[in-house]
Amino acid sequence: MPAPDDRHYLASHEWHKPEGDLVVIGVSQPAVDELTDITYLEITKDAGSIRPGEAFGEIESVKATSELYCGVAGEVVEVNTAVLDNPALINNDCYGEGWIIKVRPADPDAASALLSAADYQATAAD
Numbered sequence: 001m002p003a004p005d006d007r008h009y010l011a012s013h014e015w016h017k018p019e020g021d022l023v024v025i026g027v028s029q030p031a032v033d034e035l036t037d038i039t040y041l042e043i044t045k046d047a048g049s050i051r052p053g054e055a056f057g058e059i060e061s062v063k064a065t066s067e068l069y070c071g072v073a074g075e076v077v078e079v080n081t082a083v084l085d086n087p088a089l090i091n092n093d094c095y096g097e098g099w100i101i102k103v104r105p106a107d108p109d110a111a112s113a114l115l116s117a118a119d120y121q122a123t124a125a126d
Contacts, residue, residue: 003029004117005096007069007117009028009072009119010115011120012066013028013031013096014069015027017026018108022103022104023103023105024102025101025103026095026098027068028046028120029065035064037039037062037088038061038088041086041087041090043084044056048075049076050070052071055068056070059087068100070101072078072105076102079100079101079102083097083098093120
């Protein structure tokens with residue numbers, strides 16, 4: 001599945017989708033494919049300020065555990081409790097119902113400085 005071009009990406013596989021005055025963050029399909037069955041999700045930053053490059057949680061699968069990173073400065077305003085209760089939502093719909101957090105960015109255009117879908121796909125293919 002190609003990376004949707006309505007969002008921006010980190011090389012560490014987190015996508016950032018501007019949505020109104022918020023940025024929705026989740027993990028990409030290449031990350032899901034690499035991790036295989038996601039079994040656990042922990043959010044360590046569920047509210048308050050966050051900086052670019054700051055970890056906001058961990059995602060675990062039968063193969064590995066990886067930290068989750070935010071690419072924009074701002075304030076965490078919402079956590080998707082449905083994925084905390086059922087991490088398989090990320091396996092099934094990582095670009096939709098499997099979103100993880102929402103951030104109100106300090107700079108509304110901050111996400112556009114991240115990787116484009118094409119640049120991310122080139123990086124993810126390496």
